[in-house]
Amino acid sequence: xxxxxxxxxxxxxxxxxxxxxxxxxxxxxxxxxxxxxxxxxxxxxxxxxxxxxxxxxxxxxxxxxxxxxxxxxxxxxxxxxxxxxxxxxxxxxxxxxxxxxxxxxxxxxxxxxxxxxxxxxxxxxxxxxxxxxxxxxxxxxxxxxxxxxxxxxxxxxxxxxxxxxxxxxxxxxxxxxxxxxxxxxxxxxxxxxxxxxxxxxxxxxxxxxxxxxxxxxxxxxxxxxxxxxxxxxxxxxxxxxxxxxxxxxxxxxxx
Amino acid sequence: xxxxxxxxxxxxxxxxxxxxxxxxxxxxxxxxxxxxxxxxxxxxxxxxxxxxxxxxxxxxxxxxxxxxxxxxxxxxxxxxxxxxxxxxxxxxxxxxxxxxxxxxxxxxxxxxxxxxxxxxxxxxxxxxxxxxxxxxxxxxxxxxxxxxxxxxxxxxxxxxxxxxxxxxxxxxxxxxxxxxxxxxxxxxxxxxxxxxxxxxxxxxxxxxxxxxxxxxxxxxxxxxxxxxxxxxxxxxxxxxxxxxxxxxxxxxxxxxxxxxxxxxxxxxxxxxxxxxxxxxxxxxxxxxxxxxxxxxxxxxxxxxxxxxxxxxxxxxxxxxxxxxxxxxxxxxxxxxxxxxxxxxxxxxxxxxxxxxxx
Ligand SMILES: Nc1ncnc2c1ncn2[C@@H]1O[C@H](COP(=O)(O)OP(=O)(O)OP(=O)(O)O)[C@@H](O)[C@H]1O
Ligand SMILES: [Mg+2]
Numbered sequence: 001x002x003x004x005x006x007x008x009x010x011x012x013x014x015x016x017x018x019x020x021x022x023x024x025x026x027x028x029x030x031x032x033x034x035x036x037x038x039x040x041x042x043x044x045x046x047x048x049x050x051x052x053x054x055x056x057x058x059x060x061x062x063x064x065x066x067x068x069x070x071x072x073x074x075x076x077x078x079x080x081x082x083x084x085x086x087x088x089x090x091x092x093x094x095x096x097x098x099x100x101x102x103x104x105x106x107x108x109x110x111x112x113x114x115x116x117x118x119x120x121x122x123x124x125x126x127x128x129x130x131x132x133x134x135x136x137x138x139x140x141x142x143x144x145x146x147x148x149x150x151x152x153x154x155x156x157x158x159x160x161x162x163x164x165x166x167x168x169x170x171x172x173x174x175x176x177x178x179x180x181x182x183x184x185x186x187x188x189x190x191x192x193x194x195x196x197x198x199x200x201x202x203x204x205x206x207x208x209x210x211x212x213x214x215x216x217x218x219x220x221x222x223x224x225x226x227x228x229x230x231x232x233x234x235x236x237x238x239x240x241x242x243x244x245x246x247x248x249x250x251x252x253x254x255x
Numbered sequence: 256x257x258x259x260x261x262x263x264x265x266x267x268x269x270x271x272x273x274x275x276x277x278x279x280x281x282x283x284x285x286x287x288x289x290x291x292x293x294x295x296x297x298x299x300x301x302x303x304x305x306x307x308x309x310x311x312x313x314x315x316x317x318x319x320x321x322x323x324x325x326x327x328x329x330x331x332x333x334x335x336x337x338x339x340x341x342x343x344x345x346x347x348x349x350x351x352x353x354x355x356x357x358x359x360x361x362x363x364x365x366x367x368x369x370x371x372x373x374x375x376x377x378x379x380x381x382x383x384x385x386x387x388x389x390x391x392x393x394x395x396x397x398x399x400x401x402x403x404x405x406x407x408x409x410x411x412x413x414x415x416x417x418x419x420x421x422x423x424x425x426x427x428x429x430x431x432x433x434x435x436x437x438x439x440x441x442x443x444x445x446x447x448x449x450x451x452x453x454x455x456x457x458x459x460x461x462x463x464x465x466x467x468x469x470x471x472x473x474x475x476x477x478x479x480x481x482x483x484x485x486x487x488x489x490x491x492x493x494x495x496x497x498x499x500x501x502x503x504x505x506x507x508x509x510x511x512x513x514x515x516x517x518x519x520x521x522x523x524x525x526x527x528x529x530x531x532x533x534x535x536x537x538x539x540x541x542x543x544x545x546x547x548x549x550x551x552x553x554x555x556x557x558x559x560x561x562x563x564x565x566x567x568x569x570x571x572x573x574x575x576x577x578x579x580x581x582x583x584x585x586x587x588x589x590x591x592x593x594x595x596x597x598x599x600x601x602x603x604x605x606x607x608x609x610x611x612x613x
Contacts, residue, residue: 132268
């Protein structure tokens with residue numbers, strides 16, 4: 001156990017048939033850190049996220065969050081514990097507006113029950129207003145005011161990525177998992193992402209684990225970097241250390 | 256173009272979001288209230304038929320349109336509601352309590368059915384619901400001591416704490432209207448609160464619904480229970496309207512008619528269920544008119560089935576958003592002219608696709 005770690009992953013592995021997507025990885029993340037996972041395609045980065053958010057069952061190993069073992073926690077409990085995520089291929093609700101998408105992020109904070117919701121009792125209205133206020137804070141943070149009532153299907157790719165980050169923030173996480181936040185974005189949009197990551201870390205005090213390919217962004221925002229290849233950990237250290245690592249360079253050159 | 260200035264969050268939370276809504280729904284309500292005073296008995300009867308069907312359609316819409324759980328056997332819940340209500344009445348339970356008990360019983364059966372099948376999606380779920388409906392139809396036919404089998408169970412007047420309401424009378428129309436409006440309001444409440452957002456999240460992306468803290472299994476079970484309850488209430492209303500409950504009112508064709516209703520009306524909208532109910536109610540009348548024109552069709556007994564099927568396929572191919580979708584497109588086109596964008600209405604999930612991203 002690493003004292004004070006927000007997330008502690010120990011000997012984590014998952015096998016799909018013969019494929020060892022993640023194969024005995026251990027790392028820990030400290031509160032307030034931006035921890036980045038890099039690696040070539042198919043390295044197992046997204047799979048690590050899917051294991052933490054309990055979409056996949058680990059074959060072996062364990063995951064502890066704030067010292068609590070979550071290796072077998074039900075997937076829907078993860079958000080309430082304080083872990084939120086985005087997806088590599090954007091999983092927004094396209095047939096809803098930005099506002100509605102962000103409101104779904106409030107689900108872990110649902111305190112009303114079915115009967116009171118069916119009757120829309122006064123305290124349900126109060127809860128809805130409170131959810132809305134929280135959502136508006138996120139809208140302000142990410143500058144989404146002008147998109148509030150637009151349907152996701154009408155939005156450019158870059159804005160959708162931001163909305164997805166916003167939806168995750170609406171759950172009020174302590175740990176945020178970002179899967180390739182800059183993929184498909186222009187240079188300027190990538191710069192914005194880097195500012196937002198700083199804001200989320202400094203203003204909201206949220207710890208971030210990020211999967212990212214853009215080495216500029218990685219070097220910019222990361223406190224520590226972990227490199228993976230074929231499900232295994234290659235190197236772990238500061239961005240400079242990892243970039244200089246021979247094994248990492250070999251993996252990227254495909255040698 | 257219409258601009259609506261918003262000054263409080265309540266404007267987004269309210270059901271009637273601005274004066275435009277107040278005006279159009281106000282007019283609609285007034286029309287519904289005065290209709291039986293102006294129309295002759297036949298058309299008033301048709302309207303009560305539409306009200307009953309609309310409640311059945313809303314029930315299916317909750318499962319299929321809002322949550323993406325396809326059901327090919329929802330007519331079974333209509334039957335369970337109607338027979339249970341008839342049985343409780345025969346035991347001497349007062350009308351209102353009998354309705355409540357029957358609806359609760361239907362909800363329980365829907366929930367019990369959902370527990371084993373909630374892991375299925377798409378086609379498998381559809382087949383399970385079909386099997387369930389076939390079994391129910393057998394039970395309706397065979398359990399003669401309760402259902403009177405193929406003779407059918409008769410529903411006479413409504414005894415509302417001593418006030419006798421004859422089917423087809425003016426008060427009867429208002430009783431059904433109140434039940435419809437009540438169901439509409441509750442469904443609308445559902446959609447503006449966390450449970451409704453969870454339903455839509457499950458429909459559009461199970462994987463991200465889950466990571467937003469939605470308990471997939473639990474939510475689906477609850478939704479199926481609500482859906483069954485509402486459809487059961489619709490079944491009760493229809494039994495009173497037609498004064499009889501017989502097994503062939505709850506066969507596969509009826510289940511398909513329910514599905515037709517929500518597809519033609521417009522998947523995923525409350526309006527769609529009501530519009531679809533209107534279409535499905537008048538379709539048989541239209542078919543008989545066509546038969547009068549073309550006597551050579553007289554002998555084809557499967558004609559209604561055929562027409563239902565054709566209309567269903569036609570809408571799925573040409574206008575998957577249904578009649579309400581057409582109306583919304585038209586309205587948006589006018590509202591935002593000249594900024595209309597086609598992509599607004601592209602859809603994300605086909606309703607019979609199994610899980611994505613895994
Ligand atoms: N559900 C699954 N079933 C079978 N194999 C899987 C599954 N999920 C992931 N894999 C395999 O695990 C390996 C790692 O996949 P993963 O998506 O984690 O890679 P990645 O590092 O995120 O790559 P990329 O940079 O392309 O996103 C791949 O070989 C992939 O095919
Ligand atoms: Mg990936």
